[in-house]
Amino acid sequence: MPGAIYAEGLVKTFGDVRALDGVDLDVPEGTVLGLLGPNGAGKTTTVRCLTTLLRPDSGKAVVAGIDVLKHPDAVRRSVGLSGQFAAVDEYLTGRENLQMVGQLYQMRAKAAKVRAGELLEQFNLAEAADRPAKTYSGGMRRRLDLAAALVVSPPVMFMDEPTTGLDPRNRQHLWDVIKQLVSGGTTLLLTTQYLEEADNLAHDIAVVDHGRVIARGTSDELKARTGGERVEVVVHEREHIRDAVEVLTGFGKGDPTVEEHTRKLTVPVTGGAKLLAEVIRELDVRGIEIDDIGLRRPTLDDVFLSLTGHVAEARDEENGANGTPADTKARGRGKETTE
Ligand SMILES: Nc1ncnc2c1ncn2[C@@H]1O[C@H](COP(=O)(O)OP(=O)(O)OP(=O)(O)O)[C@@H](O)[C@H]1O
Numbered sequence: 001m002p003g004a005i006y007a008e009g010l011v012k013t014f015g016d017v018r019a020l021d022g023v024d025l026d027v028p029e030g031t032v033l034g035l036l037g038p039n040g041a042g043k044t045t046t047v048r049c050l051t052t053l054l055r056p057d058s059g060k061a062v063v064a065g066i067d068v069l070k071h072p073d074a075v076r077r078s079v080g081l082s083g084q085f086a087a088v089d090e091y092l093t094g095r096e097n098l099q100m101v102g103q104l105y106q107m108r109a110k111a112a113k114v115r116a117g118e119l120l121e122q123f124n125l126a127e128a129a130d131r132p133a134k135t136y137s138g139g140m141r142r143r144l145d146l147a148a149a150l151v152v153s154p155p156v157m158f159m160d161e162p163t164t165g166l167d168p169r170n171r172q173h174l175w176d177v178i179k180q181l182v183s184g185g186t187t188l189l190l191t192t193q194y195l196e197e198a199d200n201l202a203h204d205i206a207v208v209d210h211g212r213v214i215a216r217g218t219s220d221e222l223k224a225r226t227g228g229e230r231v232e233v234v235v236h237e238r239e240h241i242r243d244a245v246e247v248l249t250g251f252g253k254g255d256p257t258v259e260e261h262t263r264k265l266t267v268p269v270t271g272g273a274k275l276l277a278e279v280i281r282e283l284d285v286r287g288i289e290i291d292d293i294g295l296r297r298p299t300l301d302d303v304f305l306s307l308t309g310h311v312a313e314a315r316d317e318e319n320g321a322n323g324t325p326a327d328t329k330a331r332g333r334g335k336e337t338t339e
């Protein structure tokens, strides 16, 4: 049975650009999928297709058990979306923005008011609740947009770079909110440029590049595929690099890599701490002084780099224009039209 979010062969072109080139996804109910990929990979386009803001050229999508292409209105009622570009009404206050969303979802006025109050508290916006959103900072807008996505706690949620532009405290806070949501049974698809975020929140990760899913698995599975542990040594003297390379070659499973300017050498190994101790002894015997040495497992950043050839980079959302202006203009959810 397909999961709460299911996509098969999604294709979307914009003129010459093939933004999606056959995206397949399957997210089991009550889990979090982290969608990772370099800028322009097709993450936002995927989210927009799955939330009915864009109509794919071909392929199939089922969200919350509903066919996205056949019944977009029903899908819209069952999903929550927080876009990459905060979609708040500048002229309304934070409180009014949230109440408006509640009313779009046919909540009673009183219930919408109560819910708005709860969310303003939860997202640290209570003090600014009665100011027009145009006076909010970037991080406050982002939080208001996330709060708006949670007004009706839909069973399936999409969050496109939810914590871009948030300070560490607010990011941590949002992670807690997300964990709480998911423990309540919500299914979430999340895109992010912060790999730590995917590591922390996602049960499963899909890496997209050039409009296709190029790798899929848990964080640990992807790390294991990138290669096992490695020994990292920083030698004290540049003159010792050559000798150290010789030592590491003797212990490693492959050729050591050398970063001249930091005097750092890295070599893939098996054997863990015991081997590390042997390396230290041998370096000592040869009189190679070291500043630092350690055993390192690949991080999700290493995975990302080895799969896509890019380093993940977080951008400032205000400067992040990437050809999806419709998100910025959208005023309130459930009102957008399918392009
Ligand atoms: N409305 C549009 N018109 C033309 N091209 C578009 C449109 N939306 C997206 N694209 C193009 O489709 C490709 C995928 O864009 P998308 O926004 O999905 O990338 P992304 O993975 O979300 O990137 P980012 O990390 O920068 O947010 C890019 O080449 C982008 O320029």
Ligand SMILES: [Mg+2]
Pocket: 043, 044, 045, 084, 160, 322
């Ligand atoms: Mg995007």
